[in-house]
Each structure stands twice: as C-alpha cells, then as structure tokens.
Amino acid sequence: MTFLFQEWSELVLRWFHVIAGIAWIGSSFYFIALDLSLKQNKNLPDKAHGEAWQVHGGGFYHLVKYLVAPSKLPSELTWFKWEAYATWVSGFALLALIYYAGAELYMIDIVKYDLEKYEAVIISLLGIIFGWLIYDFICRISLKTNVYVLICSIFILITVMSWVYSQIFSYRGAFMQIGTVLGTIMVANVLMIIIPGQKKVVSSLLANDTPNPIHGAIAKQRSLHNNYLTxxxxxxxxxxxxxxxxxxxYSWLIISIILIIGALIRHFFNIKHTGAKPPYWVCFPIIILASLIFYISDLGKPQLPKIKNTASLIEKIPENTLLNAxxxxxxxxxxxxxxxxxxxxxxxxxxxVNLETTADIINNIESIHKQSVLSYAMPPGNISFLEDNERSLINQLYLSIHNLKNN
Ligand code: HEC
Structure with a gap:
C-alpha cells in the first residue's frame, strides 16, 4: 500500500509540475516572440511602443504594447505569475518527496562525504538560497556595466556551483541541485523583481505619477536571463x-556546455522572431559542443581495469563470467x-527491477550495464562500494551476452 501511495503521489505531483511548467514556459515563449515581433506604426495611440497582428483560433488579434505604461490604467489587467509560482512549489515538493526524503539514495555519496540526511538537506537549501542571492547581487552591481561581463559572471557562478556540488553530493543529487538552483533563480526573478516592479508602475499610474522606466529596464534584463535559462x-x-x-x-562540465547550447538555441529563435534572417551559424558551435559532451561523458565513465584470463566469448556465457557477475x-x-x-x-x-536470480540479471543486463558500467548511477552514491574491477566483471557478462545475441 505504501509503495502504491508513494508511486501515485510522485506521479500526480510530477504531472502537476510538468503542466505548470508548460503553462509558464509557454506563456514566456509566447511573450518573447510577441515582444520581438512588434512593429512601429505612426498611427499608434499615445505611449504605444509597437503593435503586432496575429491569427489564432478562428480570429485575429491586434496587440499593442505600451512602454513604460499607457497614460491611463485599464480597469482590468491579466497578470502572469501563478504559472511560475506553481511550477516552483510543485518542483520543490517533488525535490522534498524524492530527493530529501530519500537523501541516502538520491543525494548522499558516502565516498565523497558521509553526510547525515539532514546535513544533505541543509547543504542543498543553502545552495538554493545563496545561488539566488549571489546571482541577484551580480545583476544589481552590473546593471550599468557591459552585458557580456554579466553573462560571463553568471556562467562562472553556475559552473563553480555545479563543480562544488559534484564534489559533495552523489552525481544525481548534484545534477538535480543545479537544476533546482537555476529554476529557483528564474522563479525568484518573477517573484522578487519582475512582478514587484510592475506593481510599482501600476501604483504610480493609480497615483497619477509618471512611472519610473528603471523598473521596466530591470524586468527586461531578468526576463532575458529567464529566457536563456529555460x-x-x-x-x-x-x-x-x-x-x-x-x-x-565530468557531469558538472556537461551542465555548463548545456547552458551554452540552450542559450544558442534560444538566440536562434530570438533573432528569428524579429523577422530577420535566423542565425543559422549557431548549428556549428552546437554540433561541436554536442560532440564535446559525448567525449566528456565517455571520458568520465568508470575506468575499467583490464582483467586477465578474459574468458573467450564463445557459444555460451562462460560459467565463471556469469558466476563472478x-x-x-x-x-x-x-x-x-x-x-x-x-x-x-x-x-x-x-x-x-529485481536482481536476484540468473534470469533477472540476464533480462536486465542492458540497464545494469548503463547504470553501473557506463556510468556511476548505480549503486546510488556508490553506497555498497562497487569497485571498478567489479564493474569490469559485470561488463564481461554484458559483453558475452551481447556477443551471443549478435551471433
Ligand atoms: C541502496 C539501494 C540500491 C542499491 C544498492 C542499488 N540500487 Fe539500483 N536503484 C535504486 C533506486 C532507488 C532506483 C530508482 C532510481 C530512480 O528513481 O530513477 C534504482 C534503479 C535501478 C535501475 C533502473 C533504472 C531506470 O531508471 O530504469 C537499475 C537497472 C538498477 N537500479 C541497477 C542497479 C545495479 C546494477 C546495482 C548494483 C550494482 C544497483 N542498482 C544497486 C536503489 C539501489
């Protein structure tokens, strides 16, 4: 019963998280495309910055953007914020349910650091909070400086954090930690910067003051970051x-490369949305970086020592290969x-996944190989100290079964 409950609650939460995320990222992609497609027109109303025409769902839309704000506030305004908050809340609940509750399986690697469960949770929470604070600080001090300096600083911050966490947590824990830090930065940008800025603009309008354009400029900077982090x-x-x-x-390095690839893909679409010729050149760095990932992932897999007396892979699985594995x-x-x-x-x-009988092992050999020979995913956090030479013996079994299947 508990197993059933655990499975279902995980799945339902994940369902909710994915849907909230789609709603958030979907509206964010939509507004970016809309913003970039705005065209100037002499006949636009006062304070209007640009317009766009769109066709969807059986009708035509005429959208006009006012910058910083229209001269008079409309009586009803639709805000876009709950999608982001719901994504974070459900994501954090999943993190707590899976990673924090099962920290010994999903976060701790006793070979790296023999942490208590609560210590792992605290270290993770500190990373999430400080990740945001440091990022926010860098953005504030560099609002007026060169945007490339800012981007490089954020990139270095994330790379250093993923390296640090890869030294403390299990591989899987470190990866999810960085995902959470980045996701939190994105949501905090909405909660702490973008929405409060817009609220200030609205209240100046209500007080018949001229809103300060700085709020718009800061919000734009943060939404741009969210755009590239998505x-x-x-x-x-x-x-x-x-x-x-x-x-x-080197999974931590893979995260950094993914950051660049993701940004290049977004860049391609950002330019395309303006109506200009899309920068097809991005394909080249993307291909090079993707190949680099293959290389790095291969370089960082368990290094299997050569085993003497390699049993020849003939008609059937050699008995000692099977017994050893x-x-x-x-x-x-x-x-x-x-x-x-x-x-x-x-x-x-x-x-x-049961791994008790010979049949279990042979039936699951493909995923056993992926989880414990091509990567360090299993045992989680190397909790049962699987040695590299033992991985090598598992590999032998894999090879001989493969050989049999291919013949
Ligand atoms: C301490 C408990 C534990 C030990 C020991 C352990 N595993 Fe796992 N294993 C897990 C957990 C937890 C998962 C589920 C991971 C997830 O949720 O994606 C898992 C998942 C798997 C899967 C399925 C992966 C998937 O996503 O389909 C395979 C295959 C696997 N383990 C193989 C192994 C092998 C091989 C070993 C020994 C070398 C091993 N495990 C040792 C806990 C363990």
Whole structure:
C-alpha cells in the first residue's frame, strides 16, 4: 500500500509540475516572440511602443504594447505569475518527496562525504538560497556595466556551483541541485523583481505619477536571463533517466556546455522572431559542443581495469563470467533490488527491477550495464562500494551476452 501511495503521489505531483511548467514556459515563449515581433506604426495611440497582428483560433488579434505604461490604467489587467509560482512549489515538493526524503539514495555519496540526511538537506537549501542571492547581487552591481561581463559572471557562478556540488553530493543529487538552483533563480526573478516592479508602475499610474522606466529596464534584463535559462533547466530536469549524462565524472562540465547550447538555441529563435534572417551559424558551435559532451561523458565513465584470463566469448556465457557477475550483483545490488529488499523501509525493488536470480540479471543486463558500467548511477552514491574491477566483471557478462545475441 505504501509503495502504491508513494508511486501515485510522485506521479500526480510530477504531472502537476510538468503542466505548470508548460503553462509558464509557454506563456514566456509566447511573450518573447510577441515582444520581438512588434512593429512601429505612426498611427499608434499615445505611449504605444509597437503593435503586432496575429491569427489564432478562428480570429485575429491586434496587440499593442505600451512602454513604460499607457497614460491611463485599464480597469482590468491579466497578470502572469501563478504559472511560475506553481511550477516552483510543485518542483520543490517533488525535490522534498524524492530527493530529501530519500537523501541516502538520491543525494548522499558516502565516498565523497558521509553526510547525515539532514546535513544533505541543509547543504542543498543553502545552495538554493545563496545561488539566488549571489546571482541577484551580480545583476544589481552590473546593471550599468557591459552585458557580456554579466553573462560571463553568471556562467562562472553556475559552473563553480555545479563543480562544488559534484564534489559533495552523489552525481544525481548534484545534477538535480543545479537544476533546482537555476529554476529557483528564474522563479525568484518573477517573484522578487519582475512582478514587484510592475506593481510599482501600476501604483504610480493609480497615483497619477509618471512611472519610473528603471523598473521596466530591470524586468527586461531578468526576463532575458529567464529566457536563456529555460532550455538548460528543462534539460537538467528530464535528464535523470539518462545515467550517461548525469552520472559520469565530468557531469558538472556537461551542465555548463548545456547552458551554452540552450542559450544558442534560444538566440536562434530570438533573432528569428524579429523577422530577420535566423542565425543559422549557431548549428556549428552546437554540433561541436554536442560532440564535446559525448567525449566528456565517455571520458568520465568508470575506468575499467583490464582483467586477465578474459574468458573467450564463445557459444555460451562462460560459467565463471556469469558466476563472478552474479556474485557481485547479489552482494552489491540486491539488498535493494530484490523481491523483499533488505534495505530499511524499502517495500519493493526500486522501479521493480529485481536482481536476484540468473534470469533477472540476464533480462536486465542492458540497464545494469548503463547504470553501473557506463556510468556511476548505480549503486546510488556508490553506497555498497562497487569497485571498478567489479564493474569490469559485470561488463564481461554484458559483453558475452551481447556477443551471443549478435551471433
Ligand atoms: C541502496 C539501494 C540500491 C542499491 C544498492 C542499488 N540500487 Fe539500483 N536503484 C535504486 C533506486 C532507488 C532506483 C530508482 C532510481 C530512480 O528513481 O530513477 C534504482 C534503479 C535501478 C535501475 C533502473 C533504472 C531506470 O531508471 O530504469 C537499475 C537497472 C538498477 N537500479 C541497477 C542497479 C545495479 C546494477 C546495482 C548494483 C550494482 C544497483 N542498482 C544497486 C536503489 C539501489
């Protein structure tokens, strides 16, 4: 029953989180495209900055943007903020339910740091809070300086944070931590900067004052950052089923490369939305960077020592290859991956992947290989100390099964 409840609550929360995220990012993409497509026109009303015509859902829309604000406030205004807040709240609930509650499986790596659960949670929360504070500080001091200096500082901040967390947390924990830090920065930009600025503009209008254009300029800077961070954050959030991305030694560097790739893709669309010729050149750096990721992910995987007496991969799986691998898997994996797991409070094998019998192992060999030979994803946080030479023995079994299948 508890297993069922846990599975369902996770899924329902995730469902909600994804929907809120789609609503938020969808409206954000829409407004960016709209903003960039605005055209000047002499006949526009007073204080209007540009207009756009759009067709959708059986009708035509005529949109006019006022900058800083119209001379008179309309009686009804639609605000866009709940999408962002709902995304963060549901995301944080998921983080707490999965990563904090299961910190020993999802965040802690006792080889790196033997943290208590509560310590891991505190370290994560500190990163989320300070990530925002430092980012906000950099933005404030550099509002008037060169935008490239600002972008580089933010890039360095994120890279340093992901390196630091990759030294403290398990691979998976570190990856999700950075996703959370970036997601929090984006939502805090809405909550602490963009919406309060707009509220000030509205209250000046209500008081018949001229609103200060600085609020608009700051909001624009922060929305631009959100725009460029969107794709990398989504990438990190969906990558946890891809151990080769998040669980190799240089995964922290992969995050930085994804930041650049995501920004290049957004840049392409930003230019395209203005109606100018899209910058097709972005394909080249994207291809180079993506190849670099393959290389880095391969470079950082477990280094398997060569094993002497390699049994020849002939007609059937050599008996000792099977026995060696089975013994390792039984001793290092099946405390969790069993029909009745010995692991505290675990009622079923995670993802119902049982690794107890020879048949279990052979049936699951592909994912065993991905999780524990091509990456360090399993055992989580190397909790049962799977050695590289043991990974190598598992690899041998994989190779011989593969060879048999191919013949
Ligand atoms: C301490 C408990 C524990 C140990 C030990 C452990 N695992 Fe896991 N395993 C997990 C958890 C938790 C998950 C679910 C991860 C998730 O939610 O994506 C998992 C998931 C998996 C999956 C499914 C991954 C997927 O997303 O489909 C495989 C395959 C796997 N483990 C293999 C192994 C192998 C091989 C070992 C031993 C080398 C091992 N595990 C050791 C806890 C453990």
């Amino acid at each position: 794709l990398p954050v989504i990438f990190i959030m969906i990558s946890n089923h891809y151990p080769l991305i998040y669980a190799t030694e 089975k013994e390792i898997i039984i001793s290092k994996c099946s405390m969790c991956h069993a029909r009745e797991p010995a692991w505290d409070n675990m009622k079923n094998a995670p993802k119902l």
